[in-house]
Amino acid sequence: MKEFDYRRAQDVTGAVALLAAAADARFLGGGTNLVDLMKSGVERPDLLVDVRELPLDRVESTADGGLRIGATVTNSDLAAHPDVRRRYPALTQAVLAGASGQLRNMATVGGNLLQRTRCGYFTDVSGPCNKRVPGSGCPAVAGEHHNHAVLGASGHCVAVHPSDMGVALTAFDAQVRYETLDGPGEVPLTDLYLPVGDTPHRETTLPPGALITHITLPPAPLAAHSRYRKVRERASYAFAIGSVAAALDMKDGQVREARLALGAVASRPWRARAAETVLTGAPATGETFAAAADAELAAAAPLPDNGYKVTLMRNLMVSVLTELAEGDAR
C-alpha cells in the first residue's frame, strides 16, 4: 500500500476544503471497499479525509412525508430505522441482502453509492482494465463474464455496479445532495452514473471533489407495498447475479402505478422505465408482468456466458410483481 496522510473532518465545508488541498485525496467513510482497494493497489490516494464524524448520521422525515438520509448513516442503521422499514420496506430488504453484519455496521450510505465494481479484472492490477487503466482493454468481454452486464454496457467495459441499496433507492426516485467548494448541488440518483461508452473510468456526474451529504427520498405511498428480491450463487453474503426492487399500487385489479429497478445487470442500478410504462394502467396479471419484463429486456445484449441473466431477470420480475399483486389482493 502507498503511504498516505490522514485527516478527520469536523464539518462538511472543512472536509471539502481538505480534499481539495491534496493532489489525489479520497473521502473515507466505512472503508469497506476503499481500504480493500488500497491494499490491492487499485486505489493509491495521498490523503484520506475521514468523514465519519461529520453530522450526517441521521435519518429524518421531511415535511412532505419523504425521508432525508445522511451520507454517513451506516447500512445497519438505515436498515433498522422504523420509518424505512414501514415506508420503504424494499430498501431495508435490499440493505440486509448485502454484505455481512460486520460490513453493514461499517459501511455508509454515501460510500455504498460510490463503491467500485467487483469485476475480477478491475481488482487485478497485474492485467489490463479500461476502468482502471484507460485504453488498456477489457479482458472480460472475451474472458470471465458470467456475472457481467446485459444492459447498457459497451465493448469497453461490461462490469456491473454491485450495490443492493442503490437498486431500491433508484426505484424510489432518490435524489443525491452533495457539497463542493462552490456550494451545494443535487442530482437524481438515476443521473448520478455516467453511461459506459468509451470512458468506463469516468463513473459519476459528481463535480470533482464533491462530497455526498444526503440522499432524499420523495414521499411514495406505494413504496409501503414494496419488495426486494436478490438472486445469488449461495444463500447469504454474496453479490447478486440479479436482483429486483419493485412497488405496486393497484386498484380493482389494475396497476395504477409501478416502480421497478434491477440490480447486477448494468454499470448502474437500472431503473426499468420501459417495464413501468407497460404496467401502468394494465390489468395486474401474469401476462402483463411478462410483457413488462420483455419490454425492459428487449434492449439486452448478453455475452456468450451471461445469457442466463436475461431469462433470470424476466422470471424474477414476473415473480416479484406477482407476489406483490397477490399480497395486495389478500
Add this chain to the structure above:
Amino acid sequence: MAPTPSSTTSTLTLDINGEKHHLSVDHRTTLLDALRERLGLTGTKKGCDQGQCGACTVLLDRRRVVSCLHLAVAAEGREITTIEGIADGDDLHPVQQAFLDLDGYQCGYCTPGQVCSAIAVIEEHAAGWPSAATEDVRPESVPPPLTPDEIRERMSGNLCRCGAYVSIVQAVARGARAHEEARTATAEEAAA
C-alpha cells in the same frame, strides 16, 4: 492524535478493553495489525485480510466490525472490545461457555471472531433489528424468534473452514437464551 503537515504517521490513543494504549502508527496500519503486532493482543485472528471471513471481528462501540478493513488511526476515540475483553475475569461470557460446552469449533482459529460476532448478533436481535431471513421487516410486525435460519443468516459473515456450523448455531442459540435469562433476572431484581 497529533498529525503534522503531510504526515504519513500519527501518534494516537486506543481504548481497548477499558485500557488506554498509546502508540505511533503508520497510517497504513489496520486495527487488526495494531492489535496483533503492536499491542500483543493476538486473540483477534487474521484470516483473509479482505473483509470476507470474519476471523478478525471485534466490537467498536459495542458493534461488530472486521478489524482488517478498519484503519487503526480511524479507531481513535472509539471503544474497542476484543476477545481478550469478553470474559469477566475467570468467568467466561455465556456465549464463550456455550461454544465450549457444545463444541462450537474444531481448530478454533475462527472462534474469537465467531464469539465476538455472536455476542453482537444477540444484541442486534434483542434490539429488534430484522435480517435478510426475516419475512416481514415492518416495525409493527412481531420480532422474529432467533431461529436457526435467523442465526445462520446473521452469522454468515463468519466463515469456519472446519465446518463446525451445526454446533456454532446451537451455541449461539444457547448464548441467546442465557442472555435473555440474565435480562429477565435483572428486570425482576429491579422490580423487587
